[in-house]
Amino acid sequence: MTTTHDKRSKHTRDVTHDSRGVHLQEERPRSTNGPVTRWFGTNTDVDGELGRETKEGKAKLQRALDAARRLAAIVESSDDAIIGKDLSGVVTSWNPCAERVFGYKPEEMIGKSIRMIIPPEVFPDEDRIMSAVARGERTEHFETVRLKSNGERIEVSLTLSPVFDERGKIVGVASISRDISQQKKIEKALHTSERLATVGRLAATIAHEINNPLEAVTNLVFLAQGCMIHAEGKMFLEQAQQELARMALLTKQTLGFYRENKGVRPMTLAELIRPLVVVFSARAHNKQISIETDIRANPTLVGIPGEIRQLFANLLNNSIDAVSDRGRILIRVSAAHQYGEGNRPGVRLTVWDNGPGIAPEIRKKLFEPFFTTKRDAGTGLGLWVTLNILRKHDGNIRLRSSVVPGKSWTVFSIFLPVDSERIEAVA
Numbered sequence: 527m528t529t530t531h532d533k534r535s536k537h538t539r540d541v542t543h544d545s546r547g548v549h550l551q552e553e554r555p556r557s558t559n560g561p562v563t564r565w566f567g568t569n570t571d572v573d574g575e576l577g578r579e580t581k582e583g584k585a586k587l588q589r590a591l592d593a594a595r596r597l598a599a600i601v602e603s604s605d606d607a608i609i610g611k612d613l614s615g616v617v618t619s620w621n622p623c624a625e626r627v628f629g630y631k632p633e634e635m636i637g638k639s640i641r642m643i644i645p646p647e648v649f650p651d652e653d654r655i656m657s658a659v660a661r662g663e664r665t666e667h668f669e670t671v672r673l674k675s676n677g678e679r680i681e682v683s684l685t686l687s688p689v690f691d692e693r694g695k696i697v698g699v700a701s702i703s704r705d706i707s708q709q710k711k712i713e714k715a716l717h718t719s720e721r722l723a724t725v726g727r728l729a730a731t732i733a734h735e736i737n738n739p740l741e742a743v744t745n746l747v748f749l750a751q752g753c754m755i756h757a758e759g760k761m762f763l764e765q766a767q768q769e770l771a772r773m774a775l776l777t778k779q780t781l782g783f784y785r786e787n788k789g790v791r792p793m794t795l796a797e798l799i800r801p802l803v804v805v806f807s808a809r810a811h812n813k814q815i816s817i818e819t820d821i822r823a824n825p826t827l828v829g830i831p832g833e834i835r836q837l838f839a840n841l842l843n844n845s846i847d848a849v850s851d852r853g854r855i856l857i858r859v860s861a862a863h864q865y866g867e868g869n870r871p872g873v874r875l876t877v878w879d880n881g882p883g884i885a886p887e888i889r890k891k892l893f894e895p896f897f898t899t900k901r902d903a904g905t906g907l908g909l910w911v912t913l914n915i916l917r918k919h920d921g922n923i924r925l926r927s928s929v930v931p932g933k934s935w936t937v938f939s940i941f942l943p944v945d946s947e948r949i950e951a952v953a
Contacts, residue, residue: 850882
């Protein structure tokens with residue numbers, strides 16, 4: 527109880543609150559000597575008012591908790607990697623999808639720098655984006671590269687937004703990362719298909735326009751050989767016929783789109799290789815390159831001769847381009863077995879040269895369409911076509927190379943099974 531004295535009325539006022547929140551006020555008049563002569567009071571019930579305020583506060587708190595739970599459920603079940611970080615780039619939150627995408631557990635990332643998953647070459651992009659977010663700007667659908675825990679690089683689309691505290695101050699960044707690697711592969715495949723279709727139409731036009739006069743010149747050379755009396759003239763005409771045969775072959779495989787759809791039959795590699803070596807010998811002679819052929823075994827296999835011929839021509843042509851003057855090329859045919867796949871019997875063709883070699887970072891791209899290391903020539907389709915021919919013939923190809931100065935070399939090793947009965951002719 528609280529007691530107050532009113533000097534003007536000589537009253538004493540007592541103010542109390544009971545257990546129900548009732549406000550009590552009493553005034554007790556006193557005589558001149560001090561004793562209370564009578565008292566009167568008023569009561570005010572504030573329990574209802576306090577109850578309403580408490581209920582409204584509880585309801586607001588409950589709504590806030592429900593909203594927080596819903597937000598947490600969305601973050602936890604999202605198919606995108608949602609990452610929280612402070613303005614210095616330290617990770618503060620890491621949802622389950624971030625773990626699936628990047629391979630790191632939350633305890634491995636929270637408290638660590640986000641740069642653990644950023645390649646060094648894109649650090650400047652991260653700095654620029656973080657500066658923009660610190661100014662209150664939002665970055666949407668920024669495509670970049672990130673690192674997984676195993677070192678694999680993936681392409682991602684980033685959306686970053688500033689996080690504000692209750693006073694409106696920016697205290698962090700919310701980052702949403704979406705793995706778009708598969709999408710990029712599909713886009714690349716579609717783009718490649720479009721380019722292949724365009725080049726295919728161009729190849730058909732070129733082949734049609736060149737083949738007609740080429741056949742006419744070939745026939746004229748043949749007729750001239752019959753009329754030629756001098757031995758030297760016949761020799762020149764024979765060389766011209768060889769060059770025309772090489773041109774005819776190159777025309778057929780214009781830009782790598784020639785396909786022989788029929789004619790699956792038994793054959794040997796030697797019967798295909800020897801004539802092609804003769805066709806390419808003139809070009810090799812101009813660079814003073816020696817081409818050696820080593821036929822150690824010549825088993826019969828089943829396939830499409832035109833495609834196997836094209837396969838070998840692509841490899842030999844690449845070696846001649848790579849080797850410098852007075853270089854060396856070795857072609858070897860031998861019997862072989864493909865271990866690990868039923869120990870299948872077959873034949874192995876290797877094409878070795880002492881060119882400058884192929885750098886490791888380039889090797890994995892060699893069989894992609896349109897990739898080429900030749901600046902002034904080449905379409906980048908030769909090895910891609912070679913790989914597709916081998917797949918159709920149930921074969922495979924391996925590459926080994928050295929770029930050590932003075933000891934550089936490259937060898938392509940091709941395996942073809944002798945029991946190729948599953949060849950699918952391409953229409």
